[in-house]
Amino acid sequence: MALEINPWGSEDVKDYEKLAKEFGIQPFEPLLKRIKDPHLAMRRGLVFGHRDFDRILDSVKRKECYAMMTGLMPSGKFHLGHKILAEQIIYHQQVLGGRIFLCVADIEAYNMRMNDMEALRNTAINEYLLNYIALGLKPKNCDFYFQSSRSKDPDQSNAFYRLAGMAARKTTFNEMRAIYGEISPAKVMSVMIQVADILHPMLPEFGGFRRVVVPVGIDQDPHMRLTRDIAFRFNKNEYAFPSLPSSTYHRFIKGLKGGKMSSSDPLSYIALTDDPKTVKNKIMKYAFSGGRETVAEHRKKGGIPEVDVSYQYLYSQFEPDDRKIKRIYEDYKSGSLLTGELKQILIEKLESFLGDHQRKREKAKKQVDKFLK
């Protein structure tokens, strides 16, 4: 049987709401009114689900410090899909005041994708970290680490790997197979380390946080479910975790041609390092259009913004003004805005964002060392 959500798969998710319901993920929208300055990805429904995120909001309200923990698999170019998680991390740091734990999943990438460790490290720094810094991540209140070397402090390191080791006893082969399908030693190891990633901010060696939230793509939910169960199964004299980790889930953004945005296909993504000519060419040539065959037909029937990739990028990332995006939607749907014109709006937004971003990325090089303590 095909798994509904496979963290190492490459399937595109079709029906997010159905998935969420099936696995007991709560809709995010009702929480919006409790969030002071919700991020665009939250307002526009890109972040669509959560587990116990209301408890994090309680902490924010009480001004009690919480931990935001998440991880990245270094793979290829940093693109618009990656930007969504990066911005949420920064939002937690800058707006809600969480302490950031950010892990590079090099052990997982090595085991599941078979890259070599040195190349993984370089990608993590030159693609991910540099772009995170350029997007606004600050070294203060940010603990950036590699799974292969958690900390220079032996007490911290011991505590982390002890937790990964002991977590193994709290699950079984059968349970893992039910969650992840065919299992292998590489998978088991990757999963146990991810369990430690998620739970370790609650250990005294790492600040003893009462609450942890993990913003992730929906594909990571199997890890959340297992981690929560494992946390619960420890008896009190092993580990007394003060709460189960919370999580929020975002959708994947569409690749240019529809389908998935994937680092392995340059024509599916806009990278944050793409130059203006490349961007223009990719959008003009490849961005899937909801327009009609001919101008006459388009004027008559109108376009379909719901399937138009350029419209979706504007909606989810590049046109934060609600009135303007509504106008674009209506003009496109009525046929008064043509596909080429819609694409041009996006291209201009992208060029101005990327120009600015790439300057910041150059400057960010000087800051890298502050994150690699």
Ligand code: TRP
């Ligand atoms: N498995 C995650 C991915 O494929 C990366 C990851 C590692 C992670 N550790 C984590 C995500 C802890 C969230 C929390 O992208």
